[in-house]
Amino acid sequence: MVVGFIVLPLVEMVLAPSVEDLGKSLADSDVRRSIWLSVYTSGTAALISFVFGTPFAYLLARHDFKGKRFLESIVDLPIMIPHPVIGIAILSLAGRQHWIGRLAADLGVRVMGSVTGIIIVLTFVGLPFYINTVKNGIEAIPRRLENVSRSLGATAFGTFWRVTFPLAWRSVIVGMILCTARAVSEFGAVVIVAYHPMIAPVMIYERFTAYGLRYSQPVAVWLIFVCLVLFLLLRWLNPAGRART
Amino acid sequence: MIEVSDLRVALPGFVLDGVSFQVAAGEFFTILGPTGAGKTLILESIAGMVALNGGRIRIGGRDVTDLPPERREIGIVYQDQALFPHLSVAQNIRYGLRYRPKAADREARIAALVQRLGLAPLLERGVSNLSGGERQRVALARALAVAPEIMLLDEPLSALDPNFREEIRDLLKSLHRETGITVLMVTHDFAEAHFLAERTAVISSGRIEQVGPVAEVFNRPVSPAVAGFVGMKNIFEARFDGCVARAEALELTLSGPADPECRFVAVRPEDVELFGQPPDTGGGAVNGFSGRVTRIDHQGVFCDVRVRCNGMIWQSILPTGRLMAEAIAEGVDLWLQVPPEKIHVM
Numbered sequence: 204m205v206v207g208f209i210v211l212p213l214v215e216m217v218l219a220p221s222v223e224d225l226g227k228s229l230a231d232s233d234v235r236r237s238i239w240l241s242v243y244t245s246g247t248a249a250l251i252s253f254v255f256g257t258p259f260a261y262l263l264a265r266h267d268f269k270g271k272r273f274l275e276s277i278v279d280l281p282i283m284i285p286h287p288v289i290g291i292a293i294l295s296l297a298g299r300q301h302w303i304g305r306l307a308a309d310l311g312v313r314v315m316g317s318v319t320g321i322i323i324v325l326t327f328v329g330l331p332f333y334i335n336t337v338k339n340g341i342e343a344i345p346r347r348l349e350n351v352s353r354s355l356g357a358t359a360f361g362t363f364w365r366v367t368f369p370l371a372w373r374s375v376i377v378g379m380i381l382c383t384a385r386a387v388s389e390f391g392a393v394v395i396v397a398y399h400p401m402i403a404p405v406m407i408y409e410r411f412t413a414y415g416l417r418y419s420q421p422v423a424v425w426l427i428f429v430c431l432v433l434f435l436l437l438r439w440l441n442p443a444g445r446a447r448t
Numbered sequence: 449m450i451e452v453s454d455l456r457v458a459l460p461g462f463v464l465d466g467v468s469f470q471v472a473a474g475e476f477f478t479i480l481g482p483t484g485a486g487k488t489l490i491l492e493s494i495a496g497m498v499a500l501n502g503g504r505i506r507i508g509g510r511d512v513t514d515l516p517p518e519r520r521e522i523g524i525v526y527q528d529q530a531l532f533p534h535l536s537v538a539q540n541i542r543y544g545l546r547y548r549p550k551a552a553d554r555e556a557r558i559a560a561l562v563q564r565l566g567l568a569p570l571l572e573r574g575v576s577n578l579s580g581g582e583r584q585r586v587a588l589a590r591a592l593a594v595a596p597e598i599m600l601l602d603e604p605l606s607a608l609d610p611n612f613r614e615e616i617r618d619l620l621k622s623l624h625r626e627t628g629i630t631v632l633m634v635t636h637d638f639a640e641a642h643f644l645a646e647r648t649a650v651i652s653s654g655r656i657e658q659v660g661p662v663a664e665v666f667n668r669p670v671s672p673a674v675a676g677f678v679g680m681k682n683i684f685e686a687r688f689d690g691c692v693a694r695a696e697a698l699e700l701t702l703s704g705p706a707d708p709e710c711r712f713v714a715v716r717p718e719d720v721e722l723f724g725q726p727p728d729t730g731g732g733a734v735n736g737f738s739g740r741v742t743r744i745d746h747q748g749v750f751c752d753v754r755v756r757c758n759g760m761i762w763q764s765i766l767p768t769g770r771l772m773a774e775a776i777a778e779g780v781d782l783w784l785q786v787p788p789e790k791i792h793v794m
Contacts, residue, residue: 347530350497353517354524355594356547365543369534 213427220421228421234406237422238429241403244318245386248325249379252333257375260334261363264341265349282331286391293324293396320396328389329382336381340374341367380437387430449473449508450494450598450632456502457489464489464654467503471598471632471647476624478641478662479634480677481651487634490651491600494632496520508597518547523591527603529583531575537586538571544594558593564626565589565619581612588623601633605640620644638678642666650674670794672712680714680792681763693793697758701734703788710793719790720764722753723783724774735786741778744771755784 220228228234263275281289297304297314307314314320344367352362368375390404398405403426411419455467464486471477481487492498494505496517504513512520531540541562545554562568565585570578575586584604591599604620605613621644624631635641641648642662649659652673658665669675672683684695688706692699693713700713727733739757751771753764762784766776776782 345528345530347526347528348532350492350495350517351524351526351530351590352532352543353497354495354520354522354596354600355544355590356518357544358516358518361547366532 216420217424217427220417220424224417224421225424229425233401234422234425237401237403237406238426240318240321240400241387241426242429242433244321244325244402245329245383247322248329248386249333249382251322251326252330252382253375253379256330256333256378257337257368260337260378261341261367263334264338265346278331278334280331281328286328286389287395289327290324290392290395293320293327293392297323297396314396316397316399318397318400321393321400321402324392324396325386325389328392329386332385333378333382336378337371337374340371340378343374344370376437380434384430384434387426449475449506449630450477451506452490452494452503453505454503455490455493455500455505457486457493457498458501459489462486462489462654464493467651467654467656469649469656469659471630473508473630474628475647476621476631476633476645478645478648479632479651480636480638480641480648480665481634482636482677485651486654487636487651488602489654491524491602491632491634494520494598495522495524495600521597522600523594523596523598524600525584525587525591525602525604527607529587529607531583531586531590533574533576535575536571537567537573537575537578540575540586541567541571541589541593543590548594557595561589561592564623579612580608581615584608584612584616585619588619592623592627592629596629598630598632601631603635604633606635606637617643638666650677652677668792668794669714672714672794675712675714675792675794679716681717682713682715682720684713684760685711686713686793688793693791696760698737698760700786700791701788702791702793706793712794714792714794715762715786715790717752717763717765719787720755720762721785721787722755722764722766722770722774722776723785724776724780726783727785733785734788735791737784739782739784741776741780741782744776744778755782757784 263271263278284292294315295301297307297320299305299308304314312319314323348366348370349362352366353359357365388404390408393402394405394408401409403422407419407422407426410422450471452470453468455464457464467490479487479490489498493500494507496512496515500513504511506512507520507522532543535543541558545558551557562571565588567582567585567589570582570586575583578586601620605617608616617640620631624644633644645662647660648662648665650657650665650669650673657674658670665674666678669678669680675683686693686695686700688708688710690705691702693702693706694700695713726736726738737757739755739762741753742756742761743754745752746768749768750765751768753766753771753776755762755764764784770776774782
């Protein structure tokens with residue numbers, strides 16, 4: 204019953220549009236552009252999470268310090284906050300009334316209604332999933348391996364690159380998949396920060412409100428299809444995951 | 449050589465305090481203690497892997513207290529070997545080479561090491577499907593490959609099957625003899641220490657109880673904790689008066705006058721003699737008491753026998769054959785005797 208509850212609406216939606224509708228919507232350059240934008244911004248959010256989240260996840264996994272629990276709860280905050288609130292919060296920072304917003308404007312960075320804004324929002328919502336996954340992955344690596352590496356002459360940094368990272372690689376991939384998945388599905392926060400350029404969920408919403416169910420379904424099917432292919436590809440690229448399945 | 453002075457490490461719920469000892473150059477030294485006594489913590493302090501709250505550590509005359517692990521010139525071998533699972537045997541062994549200056553004889557030395565440890569046929573294998581003994585030999589080779597100043601061994605034998613344990617134990621002994629390297633090993637097994645080490649430090653609850661040659665610790669423990677640890681199962685509080693010790697209701701004759709500062713008597717179980725009948729010694733047998741067997745635990749060739757004498761429980765160890773010969777069984781009354789020279793006072 205549980206599986207049915209999850210699968211039935213999805214199957215119904217995937218099967219509802221006719222092949223003709225699917226073809227038409229794929230021929231529409233707006234649809235293609237919005238799906239590409241979704242994939243591109245979500246992927247960028249995952250890359251940003253990788254660059255900045257990995258050292259932070261290591262810090263949380265390997266060091267005990269005062270306020271660590273507090274820091275961990277802060278990392279989890281974006282998971283709990285309602286999505287439109289996230290959008291409003293980011294806008295209030297990026298606006299002219301805040302010094303950060305003014306600084307960004309002076310540097311020529313536009314957040315409102317821009318790809319930059321979308322990427323900021325998606326990173327905000329995806330980062331906790333990346334950090335938590337990688338932190339768990341690093342915690343599962345015995346600390347003794349790092350101790351031995353240090354005793355053999357490797358610095359902390361060298362140990363990270365030669366021991367910790369190669370062993371945490373699988374959780375890094377899984378973290379990026381989760382982060383991307385979370386980012387692709389974001390709507391509420393993006394719609395506030397950037398209605399245009401249109402990412403796929405915003406376009407689906409727009410088509411639904413303006414033209415109805417029949418026009419929104421094909422776009423949704425294509426979005427699901429592209430995401431599925433991407434995730435399978437990423438899984439397949441990950442040697443550890445492939446060996447285990 | 450290793451000098452540890454006044455080491456202090458405070459962790460939540462555990463404190464290592466006032467730990468001081470020295471290991472001479474080329475010596476095989478063990479730290480003995482029960483699980484949770486702080487042995488590994490001492491080892492990791494020397495390796496630079498825990499933050500100290502006090503004390504100094506010197507290796508080969510260099511004060512390394514403030515140096516990171518990679519600059520201490522140590523080799524460490526853990527109980528679970530801690531081999532790098534993503535690397536082959538050869539890559540594990542050669543892991544540390546890039547951090548050491550490239551000596552002309554390095555390759556020859558590594559080849560000799562691989563040969564000595566019998567690892568040549570395994571070099572290209574992954575480490576996950578090696579046997580326990582093979583894994584431990586790889587871990588030893590990896591540590592020795594960087595020619596460390598000292599070797600730190602953390603219970604290197606305890607996770608091994610009995611047949612591998614003997615193999616690695618013998619290997620450790622001969623490697624030490626051949627290389628002359630200073631070795632500090634922690635273990636909870638007194639027999640290992642007895643076989644391998646020249647001197648030992650016994651630690652209990654984060655404090656060192658006794659340091660000395662292994663035979664001395666074995667024969668003359670200074671505290672009930674050490675006595676219990678080296679296998680003296682019969683430890684009783686006693687009052688001393690010259691050559692007599694009064695432990696609860698029993699009066700024990702000693703082989704010589706005891707120091708009035710002493711507070712305990714201790715006897716190994718193998719020194720507690722049991723007889724079906726009082727031995728016919730023509731009158732007063734010294735330290736002979738009647739008792740009743742309360743429990744017998746069979747351990748194969750030997751049996752642990754517990755005997756109640758005047759409310760005190762004594763533990764003895766007997767060859768299983770003797771049980772039959774003397775008709776000793778649970779509930780049977782018998783005669784227990786402790787030779788005065790076998791009574792240790794502390």
